[in-house]
Amino acid sequence: MDQRPHILIIEDDVEIRSLLRDHLAREGFRVDVGDGGAALDRFRTTFGDPDLVVLDIMLPGEDGLSICRRLRAASRLPILMLTAKGDEIDRIVGLEMGADDYLPKPFNPRELVARIRAILRRAEPAPLENRRFIVNTRLTVDLDKREIAHAEDGPLPLTSAEFELLGCFLTRPNRVLSREQLMDWTRGRQADPLDRTIDVQVSRLRKKIEREGELIKTVRSAGYIFTGSVKEL
Structure with a gap:
C-alpha cells in the first residue's frame, strides 16, 4: 500500500494545476487534481478523503470559500487555501471558514511544500505526547488522541490548527503568549505584522470552547492568556 501523503489540488487554471502536480510529485507526494467542487466530490466519493486539499479560492461556479465551508461542516480534512496576493479579506474569511492555512499567489512552489508538510505534521498526533487535561471541570482534552469533549455537549469539532493552538494554551496556562510565539x-514560521491568522484562529477557538465563560483573554498589545482552570489528569 502506498504510504505517501495524498494531496488533492483543486485549481481551475490548467497550467498552474499541472505545475503544482508535477512539483508535489517530485517532492514525494501522491497527487490528484480537479478543477472545482464537483471534481472534489467525485474524488471523495470514489477514493475517500485525501490527506490534504490545496484549494484555490477563485473557482468558477462554487468558489473556494463555499467549498471550504462545506468541507469543514462535515470533516476535519486539512485545507490549504490559495488566495490572490494582497486580498486580506479572502484570507481572513478562509481562516474563519476553517482553512488550516493560506498561501497568496504568486508563490514559490518550495513554500507550498513547506506549508503542506507543516499542516500534515500538525494533523498527526504526537506519539510521545500523552497528556490529558480538564478545563473548568467541563472540558476534557486529550492531546495524544486530539480529542476534546464537553461534559454536556459531547465531542467538539476542532480543526488541526485549532487543536494545536489549544495545546499551546493548555501547556502554558496563565501566561501571556504573544502572536509571534503562537x-x-x-505554524513554524514568523508572523508578519499584518498577519491576522492567529487572531482569526483564536476567535474560532473561543466560539467552540467558551461555553460557560471566557477562557482566553486578549491582553492589549501583548497577545493572549488562557485564564481557565487547567488540571492535568
Missing part, C-alpha cells in the same frame, strides 16, 4: 509554535 505563530512560531503552531
